[in-house]
Amino acid sequence: MPSHRITDIAALEALYGTPGEASLIKVADHLTPLYAKWIMTSRLCIVSTVGPSGTDGSPRGDDGPVVQSLDPKTLLLPDWRGNNRMDTLRNIVADGRISLLFLVPGSNNVIRVNGTAIVSVAPDLLERFGQAGRLPRSVVVITVAEVYSQCARALMRARVWGSGDESGDLPGVGDLLAEQKADFDGAAYDAAWGDRAAKTMW
Structure with missing residues (x-):
C-alpha cells in the first residue's frame, strides 16, 4: 500500500496552492502601533517553546495586559x-526559540508572535510588574522576529466565545491526578483548590 505521507515542501505547496495576499502582507518584524494595541489588550497568551526534551505549550494570564512592551x-x-x-x-x-498566541475574549482573531527569549532576574524588570509588594520570580524577555494576525476561522468553527459553558461534565484536575496515582485524593485536591489558588495567585 503506497504511503500517504507528504514528505517534501513541493508536494505540500501543490496540495494547498498559493497563499492569499493578505496572509503575506500581514507579517511585521516589530510591534507596529496597531499590533501593539491588540497585544496590550490581551490578558491571555499561549506560550510555545522547544528544548532538548521536546516541545511545550503553556497558558499565561494576568489581570491586566499579560505582557509589557519595552x-x-x-x-x-x-x-x-x-x-x-x-x-x-x-x-x-x-534553546530560546519562542512563539506566543495572544487572545482577547470576544475576538475571533489571534495575534501571533515568533522570536527568541531569555529568562531575566534583572531588578528593574521585576519591579515593572510589582503588585502589592509582590514580584514575579523572573521575567521572560522576548525579542520579536515576526508578528501577525491569525485567520479567525479556527475560533469561529469552535464557537469559542459564543457556545456557552460546556465544562460541566469535564473531570477536575484532582480526577486527572487520581487517574495517574491510585492513592491520590483527587476529591480533596479539587475541594481545596479554590482557596489555595486565591492565596497563591501571585
Whole structure:
C-alpha cells in the first residue's frame, strides 16, 4: 500500500496552492502601533517553546495586559506563580526559540508572535510588574522576529466565545491526578483548590 505521507515542501505547496495576499502582507518584524494595541489588550497568551526534551505549550494570564512592551522589538512576560515544573523556562534557557498566541475574549482573531527569549532576574524588570509588594520570580524577555494576525476561522468553527459553558461534565484536575496515582485524593485536591489558588495567585 503506497504511503500517504507528504514528505517534501513541493508536494505540500501543490496540495494547498498559493497563499492569499493578505496572509503575506500581514507579517511585521516589530510591534507596529496597531499590533501593539491588540497585544496590550490581551490578558491571555499561549506560550510555545522547544528544548532538548521536546516541545511545550503553556497558558499565561494576568489581570491586566499579560505582557509589557519595552520597545517595538521587545516584549516582557512576567513569570507568576505556577507549579514550579518550569517546562517553559527550562526550554528557553536551553534553546530560546519562542512563539506566543495572544487572545482577547470576544475576538475571533489571534495575534501571533515568533522570536527568541531569555529568562531575566534583572531588578528593574521585576519591579515593572510589582503588585502589592509582590514580584514575579523572573521575567521572560522576548525579542520579536515576526508578528501577525491569525485567520479567525479556527475560533469561529469552535464557537469559542459564543457556545456557552460546556465544562460541566469535564473531570477536575484532582480526577486527572487520581487517574495517574491510585492513592491520590483527587476529591480533596479539587475541594481545596479554590482557596489555595486565591492565596497563591501571585
